[in-house]
Amino acid sequence: MKRFYLRIISVPFDYGVKLINGRPGARFGPKKIIRDFYKLTRNIELKDIITIKYETVRPIAKNVKKTHQRVTKAVRKSIRSGEISIVIGGGHDISFGSGRAVFLESKKIGQINIDAHYDVRPVVNGKITSGTPFRRLLEAGFLNGENFVELGVHAPKNLKEHHDYVFQKKGVLLRLDYINKIGMKNALDKAFKIAARKTNATIFDVDIDSVQKRFAPGCSAPCTKGFTKKQILLAAFMAGRNNNIKLFNLMEVNPLYDVNNKTVELAAKLILSFIKGIIKREK
Ligand SMILES: [Mn+2]
Numbered sequence: 001m002k003r004f005y006l007r008i009i010s011v012p013f014d015y016g017v018k019l020i021n022g023r024p025g026a027r028f029g030p031k032k033i034i035r036d037f038y039k040l041t042r043n044i045e046l047k048d049i050i051t052i053k054y055e056t057v058r059p060i061a062k063n064v065k066k067t068h069q070r071v072t073k074a075v076r077k078s079i080r081s082g083e084i085s086i087v088i089g090g091g092h093d094i095s096f097g098s099g100r101a102v103f104l105e106s107k108k109i110g111q112i113n114i115d116a117h118y119d120v121r122p123v124v125n126g127k128i129t130s131g132t133p134f135r136r137l138l139e140a141g142f143l144n145g146e147n148f149v150e151l152g153v154h155a156p157k158n159l160k161e162h163h164d165y166v167f168q169k170k171g172v173l174l175r176l177d178y179i180n181k182i183g184m185k186n187a188l189d190k191a192f193k194i195a196a197r198k199t200n201a202t203i204f205d206v207d208i209d210s211v212q213k214r215f216a217p218g219c220s221a222p223c224t225k226g227f228t229k230k231q232i233l234l235a236a237f238m239a240g241r242n243n244n245i246k247l248f249n250l251m252e253v254n255p256l257y258d259v260n261n262k263t264v265e266l267a268a269k270l271i272l273s274f275i276k277g278i279i280k281r282e283k
Contacts, residue, residue: 004050004278007078008086008271009098010034013059013067014220016093017252020121020129022220025256029267030056030088032255036268044272049279053083064093064128071097072104079105079201079246084278086271089251091130091220092119092207096137102201102247103142110147110195110244111137114235115207116223118153118162130220130252138169145169147199149191151235152176152210154225176225184231188238201246204239206232206270208253208263216266218258229266236270240277248274 010030060066075098078085087098121131137143148171179187195202209219212226
């Protein structure tokens with residue numbers, strides 16, 4: 001039987017959230033999520049099929065760039081040794097650091113982002129906020145817009161200029177209403193296909209603010225509208241099962257605003273769903 005290798009990399013860093021005047025606290029996410037993940041898997045036999053290693057990237061206070069460099073280094077090493085990586089944030093800015101690592105190892109990458117927002121804000125006055133990761137990947141030439149798919153954006157929180165930017169880069173936007181019309185599974189099939197076209201690796205991002213506030217109140221920027229728990233768990237499972245996916249970025253879980261721990265618990269379940277998908281991979 002095929003054995004799978006997984007590395008869960010914690011990045012307790014939310015300075016990028018602070019820089020966008022969001023609600024800091026996502027730095028407390030990784031520890032809590034992993035604790036719940038342990039609880040969740042206590043009675044599940046995973047050891048025979050999957051080896052899971054844990055690592056924490058030590059952030060550098062108030063230094064987004066240098067922290068991202070550390071993230072890149074850790075994820076690069078993981079990918080190079082044949083592991084599938086899960087990065088737990090922290091602010092969404094971290095996805096630039098982890099995405100860069102996959103680019104450096106795989107050269108041609110696709111990116112799926114499940115998010116209430118576009119996260120393609122420009123870097124202004126050197127401030128690398130949590131709203132910037134995908135613009136940075138695109139501008140650096142690491143990501144080709146044609147392999148970039150965003151799922152879950154909805155009015156009215158997003159600026160038209162960010163929509164236009166994604167459009168101009170030939171990125172694909174699957175809005176929340178459209179996904180609910182065609183179904184989550186069909187939307188993801190479409191997204192995985194686009195991201196995998198002529199690429200060697202796909203990155204799968206979940207910003208927890210893509211989930212309805214009643215299921216995921218503990219995040220930096222909660223929204224009333226969004227996906228259900230069932231939809232997001234299906235997404236994680238399908239991503240796990242997809243052979244092209246090398247990295248799962250799980251972002252913006254903020255325990256300081258959680259209610260009865262339900263956001264943290266959902267995040268732990270997302271990791272387990274992703275793993276259940278991995279086990280179903282053929283190669
Ligand atoms: Mn985001």
